[in-house]
Amino acid sequence: xxxxxxxxxxxxxxxxxxxxxxxxxxxxxxxxxxxxxxxxxxxxxxxxxxxxxxxxxxxxxxxxxxxxxxxxxxxxxxxxxxxxxxxxxxxxxxxxxxxxxxxxxxxxxxxxxxxxxxxxxxxxxxxxxxxxxxxxxxxxxxxxxxxxxxxxxxxxxxxxxxxxxxxxxxxxxxxxxxxxxxxxxxxxxxxxxxxxxxxxxxxxxxxxxxxxxxxxxxxxxxxxxxxxxxxxxxxxxxxxxxxxxxxxxxxxxxxxxxxxxxxxxxxxxxxxxxxxxxxxxxxxxxxxxxxxxxxxxxxxxxxx
Amino acid sequence: xxxxxxxxxxxxxxxxxxxxxxxxxxxxxxxxxxxxxxxxxxxxxxxxxxxxxxxxxxxxxxxxxxxxxxxxxxxxxxxxxxxxxxxxxxxxxxxxxxxxxxxxxxxxxxxxxxxxxxxxxxxxxxxxxxxxxxxxxxxxxxxxxxxxxxxxxxxxxxxxxxxxxxxxxxxxxxxxxxxxxxxxxxxxxxxxxxxxxxxxxxxxxxxxxxxxxxxxxxxxxxxxxxxxxxxxxxxxxxxxxxxxxxxxxxxxxxxx
Numbered sequence: 001x002x003x004x005x006x007x008x009x010x011x012x013x014x015x016x017x018x019x020x021x022x023x024x025x026x027x028x029x030x031x032x033x034x035x036x037x038x039x040x041x042x043x044x045x046x047x048x049x050x051x052x053x054x055x056x057x058x059x060x061x062x063x064x065x066x067x068x069x070x071x072x073x074x075x076x077x078x079x080x081x082x083x084x085x086x087x088x089x090x091x092x093x094x095x096x097x098x099x100x101x102x103x104x105x106x107x108x109x110x111x112x113x114x115x116x117x118x119x120x121x122x123x124x125x126x127x128x129x130x131x132x133x134x135x136x137x138x139x140x141x142x143x144x145x146x147x148x149x150x151x152x153x154x155x156x157x158x159x160x161x162x163x164x165x166x167x168x169x170x171x172x173x174x175x176x177x178x179x180x181x182x183x184x185x186x187x188x189x190x191x192x193x194x195x196x197x198x199x200x201x202x203x204x205x206x207x208x209x210x211x212x213x214x215x216x217x218x219x220x221x222x223x224x225x226x227x228x229x230x231x232x233x234x235x236x237x238x239x240x241x242x243x244x245x246x247x248x249x250x251x252x253x254x255x256x257x258x259x260x261x262x263x264x265x266x267x268x269x270x271x272x273x274x275x276x277x278x279x280x281x282x283x284x285x286x287x288x289x290x291x292x293x294x295x296x297x298x299x300x301x302x303x304x
Numbered sequence: 305x306x307x308x309x310x311x312x313x314x315x316x317x318x319x320x321x322x323x324x325x326x327x328x329x330x331x332x333x334x335x336x337x338x339x340x341x342x343x344x345x346x347x348x349x350x351x352x353x354x355x356x357x358x359x360x361x362x363x364x365x366x367x368x369x370x371x372x373x374x375x376x377x378x379x380x381x382x383x384x385x386x387x388x389x390x391x392x393x394x395x396x397x398x399x400x401x402x403x404x405x406x407x408x409x410x411x412x413x414x415x416x417x418x419x420x421x422x423x424x425x426x427x428x429x430x431x432x433x434x435x436x437x438x439x440x441x442x443x444x445x446x447x448x449x450x451x452x453x454x455x456x457x458x459x460x461x462x463x464x465x466x467x468x469x470x471x472x473x474x475x476x477x478x479x480x481x482x483x484x485x486x487x488x489x490x491x492x493x494x495x496x497x498x499x500x501x502x503x504x505x506x507x508x509x510x511x512x513x514x515x516x517x518x519x520x521x522x523x524x525x526x527x528x529x530x531x532x533x534x535x536x537x538x539x540x541x542x543x544x545x546x547x548x549x550x551x552x553x554x555x556x557x558x559x560x
Contacts, residue, residue, distance in 0.1 A: 053391055054559070076394075077392065077393060082393070090315060090386065093315075101314065105307065
């Protein structure tokens with residue numbers, strides 16, 4: 001797999017506080033990477049390092065194959081767009097002028113593409129209205145348009161739906177999916193709103209206390225969180241034998257608990273278990289939410 | 305760096321602080337000229353107002369005006385996330401800092417040019433002209449004051465860029481301008497007492513003379529106390545120190 005961004009034991013300390021604690025992550029090219037963690041977990045700190053706004057205490061990272069201590073890292077950054085915390089806007093300029101300003105900063109030879117960008121983010125009709133008078137959603141979309149100037153390969157969005165109304169959230173979500181599919185842009189989206197993230201992300205990185213707890217694809221996560229029937233039985237070894245014979249997919253949780261991933265007929269299962277000498281105590285429909293999965297990951301770390 | 309400076313200059317043209325500065329540099333000399341006329345009339349002076357009185361009108365307050373304007377202009381780059389955006393999209397910190405300093409210097413030069421133009425128009429249209437200065441002296445004076453104001457603008461930009469994460473940074477340029485005004489006033493009083501000779505000796509005299517010669521804040525106190533080259537050295541000194549210290553801090557700091 002080709003990675004657009006990789007870190008190697010990245011560490012950032014503020015005095016005694018460790019914001020990034022030997023963080024290792026890898027963002028696959030073309031992914032919408034959902035960067036999940038509660039407030040203060042280190043999401044924004046990591047993004048600031050990626051963007052060159054902060055210097056790490058130790059460790060390193062690679063952006064598009066260029067190491068962070070290489071002078072060419074600035075050139076790599078020209079291929080990224082970022083909305084870190086709040087969108088960077090010139091509030092006393094119109095949307096069009098803001099984009100022109102970004103074109104000038106990037107040293108782009110012409111203003112071609114500005115109309116297309118305004119159209120793309122739905123701000124083509126804002127005319128002479130100054131960005132300072134825009135709604136939160138419009139500012140967020142303008143921030144994304146600014147980040148899209150120069151056709152970046154990687155877009156970093158830090159909490160992009162913060163403070164948006166439901167309509168704004170839908171618009172941003174659709175825009176992200178569209179840009180990923182049509183232009184092949186890789187996204188790193190940090191959020192603590194898991195439900196929202198689960199609608200767009202194709203890859204996940206779970207961060208807690210400055211460390212990546214787990215990285216997985218959306219498919220892997222779906223597998224972890226899919227619907228199952230949770231059975232409490234007297235012996236899961238016997239359950240394994242019965243399920244293998246029936247050709248039903250299952251996963252053992254502990255000595256007495258297992259999840260089975262198939263529609264089953266209760267009376268048939270009950271008879272098979274009775275024949276095998278195993279008692280069923282309970283059978284419940286079970287679906288692990290993304291939140292529950294995340295909490296179980298944190299629990300795993302905290303119990304380790 | 306030039307592409308960033310071009311975009312910074314474009315922004316300066318519509319910035320609220322800079323517009324306010326332009327307005328002040330246009331109106332302030334006129335208001336003071338009118339005030340002079342009124343005072344002369346009330347006091348029944350039988351001499352007219354000469355250009356000599358007008359030439360330092362703007363210069364006297366320029367350190368305060370520039371400190372406030374540059375603070376407003378540069379700090380907005382922080383609060384609006386512009387600096388963050390520039391660095392995140394590949395501009396080097398050196399380029400971002402240098403551009404902010406250079407743009408501030410250009411703003412100072414423009415404000416100085418506007419106020420000088422207004423003063424010259426007032427002088428040549430409404431007064432009998434200059435009484436004690438030759439054309440060359442006036443040219444030298446306006447040039448060195450413009451350079452002094454540019455160096456003060458670079459210094460103010462450095463303070464905001466280097467310490468922009470802290471709210472205190474917004475008060476620093478104006479606070480320093482105020483302190484320098486007081487200090488330079490004391491230095492001038494001691495070096496050039498109105499009654500009697502200067503009584504300073506030894507290290508104290510050297511320190512006071514150094515401030516008077518090489519700190520551009522003192523230049524805006526009174527017209528051309530030293531030769532052009534001496535004053536130019538002071539201007540260059542403050543500019544170079546601002547750039548070196550600013551780059552050292554800005555390149556190392558965490559931008560949040």
